[in-house]
Amino acid sequence: EDQVTQSPEALRLQEGESSSLNCSYTVSGLRGLFWYRQDPGKGPEFLFTLYSAGEEKEKERLKATLTKKESFLHITAPKPEDSATYLCAVRGQGGKLIFGQGTELSVKP
C-alpha cells in the first residue's frame, strides 16, 4: 500500500534559522513526489514536483530534494511569511495522489 509519512509534525523556527522537513514514502512505481503549501483556511498550493532520485528544485528560500526513500524540503533563512503547513504527496502506478499528514511550520520574527 502506498504510504507517506512526514516529520516532524510541527516545527518552530526563529527567523533566519534554516532547517529541513522530511517526507518518507513507500510506493509501487513512483510517478512523482509533490510538495504543497497550505495556509490556514485555504486549500493547498502547489510548490514542486520531483520525479527521480537525485533531482532538486528551488523556489526562493525553498529547495526540494529526492532520494529513493524520502524527500526533504530545505528552508534557508526562513521568514515569518513562510509559516504554513507543508504537505508532501506521492503518485504511484494507480495515478492517485497520496498525501502525508503535513508539517506545520511556524517562523517567529
Place this chain on the structure above:
Amino acid sequence: DAGVIQSPRHEVTEMGQEVTLRCKPISGHNSLFWYRQTMMRGLELLIYFNNNVPIDDSGMPEDRFSAKMPNASFSTLKIQPSEPRDSAVYFCASSLGGLLNEKLFFGSGTQLSVL
C-alpha cells in the same frame, strides 16, 4: 482568474440532514477532484471527474455520498443523510490534463460541521 470557487465556506447542520457542497472549477480545466481533509486522516481523494465523467469514485466512503458534474463549470458533492463523522473540510480541485497532471488548483474549502 478567480480560481476554484467553493460554496458555502462554512456549513453547520444536524445529523440526518442533507448537505450539498458546490464547486466551480477554473475555466478550461477538464479534471475535477473532491478531497476531504481531517486531522486523523489528512487529505483523502473522494472522487475524480475527467471531462465531466466520473472516472474513479473508490474514495467515496459510503452510499450516503454522491457527486455530480452536470457541465464543465459546476460540480456538487451531496451527503444524505449526514452524520457527525462526516465533519471535515471538503476541498474541490481542478486541473488541466487529467489524473496525471502534476499541478492541482484547490479551492478554499467548505468547513462542514454535523452536530
